[in-house]
Amino acid sequence: MTADVIVVGGGIVGAACAAELAARGMTVDVLDAGGIGGGATAAGMGHIVVMNDSPAEFALARASRELWLALGPQLRERDAFSRCGTLWIAEDDEELDAARAMRDAFAAAGVRAHMVDRAALRESEPSVSHAMQGGLLIDDDAIVYAPAAAQWLLASSTRIRVSTGCAVHSVDAAGAHARVTLANGERRTAAHVVIANGLAAPDLIAGLPLEAKKGHLLITDRYPGTVRHQVLELGYIKSAHHARGTSVAFNAQPRPTGQVLIGSSRQFGTLDPAVEMNVLAMMLARATRYLPGIGGLNAIRAWTGFRAATPDGLPLIGPARFPGDRLWLAAGHEGLGVTTSLGTAKLLVAQMLGEPLAFDMPDMNAFCPQRFAPEHADG
Amino acid sequence: MAERVRVIIDGESLDVPAFATVAAAIAMRGIRGTRRSVTGEPRAALCGMGVCHECRVTVDGRAHVLGCQTLCRDGLSIETTR
16 A cells, blocks of 8 residues: 555645544545646635535534634744635625624524624725625634645645645545556555545546536735725625526635735636636626725736536535445535635544544535435435 | 926925936935835836836825836825835
């Protein structure tokens, strides 16, 4: 065996899994076809955010955010970890009601959240449009530069060995071993293989229902103080669940450099990484509605990335094909991969070692990869 | 003799020829570093033709204005970050 566990994919999820396995005393071989944190990990915003879409995801995000908050002080300056909080902005009474409902759900789960009225919104975020009615502040949400954090996690133990530029052709498992065949024909064996390569996971495990959701981001020059929290429109939650078509939602993040990182967009059915000016224009028009002065800022770069989404929006975490499989999945986190990476690693390793999970999880089967298998679909 | 205008650089007045660029006015003042890079290194005008963006200064309260592409006019306020 080359290692106790082979992790395919060195994004934030694979890196978190490798760090957790190594922390439990296992040797880990991490393989990435490109570089560390070069896929969705590098394309996203690195927003560590608790959302209460479903009980299972809420529990995972909440536990994972706690792990990030504990890790934060150890991270380096270049990891750009900042507990800036999330400010969800309400445009009208309907959205204020939605914010109150979120606050109540968060309070019930012990997540700090409080309503911000119109005056307090102007006070705390002077650049936000005065037409906005208020919002909900989640104090303990944070941001991190995920590609750097992935490198940090992989360097956290000498038991982790990393191979970049190392494409995997196939995986299989038989008896007491799991095996990886590299694109160059080389074979590596381990007790377990964790597949954490996002959208490329269906290349290794046939039939995985992962779909790409393209997103655009744009970053400005340095304008310190333009926004102080990660600010999002409450409509983001609705937009994030659109199943087809192109949608945009306002989302802006204060980088520690003073730059403003602006999102967001969602598109289906395309794998073309080109920046589309019409989509970028829609996204910035939406941002201008919330930050009217944003047109006066210089943009320095725009880019795209692809979220790996499952049909129900929840990640695939667990044995890949059947209970007891030596092939494991940790993929399909869509837009929450950075947030839930550390919790995903705990969840995966607890299953692998047959140990109880260190945090509350209302539905242990919510992330089970087999939930989309045909025999389950028949119901 | 060319018409002259008065600009304010970091709070101090300076008379310069009308249509001098902001970058030229800063050079006349003798300021050598006009902003700081992300890592804190001094930066100043380099290409003089709007390409390198090293000459960015705050003009009339607007950050990141290209000094080499902005003409001086009377009362213009220029702020550097030294």
